Amino acid sequence: MTDILINNSFGKDDTAKASVPFIVGGASAARDGQTAMFLTHGAIYTATKGGNEGVRAEGFAPLEDLVQGYIGNGGILWVCKACADAKGVTADDLIEGAEIAGAGHILGFLDNGGQMLM
Numbered sequence: 001m002t003d004i005l006i007n008n009s010f011g012k013d014d015t016a017k018a019s020v021p022f023i024v025g026g027a028s029a030a031r032d033g034q035t036a037m038f039l040t041h042g043a044i045y046t047a048t049k050g051g052n053e054g055v056r057a058e059g060f061a062p063l064e065d066l067v068q069g070y071i072g073n074g075g076i077l078w079v080c081k082a083c084a085d086a087k088g089v090t091a092d093d094l095i096e097g098a099e100i101a102g103a104g105h106i107l108g109f110l111d112n113g114g115q116m117l118m
Helices: 015-029 041-047 063-072 081-087 103-111
Strands: 004-008 035-039 076-080 098-101
Touching: 004 015, 004 103, 015 035, 015 041, 015 063, 035 041, 035 103, 041 063, 041 076, 041 081, 063 076, 076 081, 081 098, 098 103
Parallel strands: 004 035, 035 076, 076 098
Antiparallel strands: none
């Protein structure tokens, strides 16, 4: 099975666009192969403690449920190091299952056969 990389740059600024990558990622993570999601810009807050409380796009499940479903299915959650540094987000601020990762993480994932989906 192909390993999948998903990029997400949306959070509370556009809750529908923030939700879709977690829906697709959750489905991908449930199958064979690895699924990693790289969070940039406003999306980094989807990986912070309390960052998804009460966030829900119309017609979608709550973002908190989508994120936990993704992680629960084995999805890898990487928070852009440059974005985290710029916004003062540290590893202590992150939910369980999320980690701060630099460009080397995503490039290594792709170099090892991963495919960019979104």
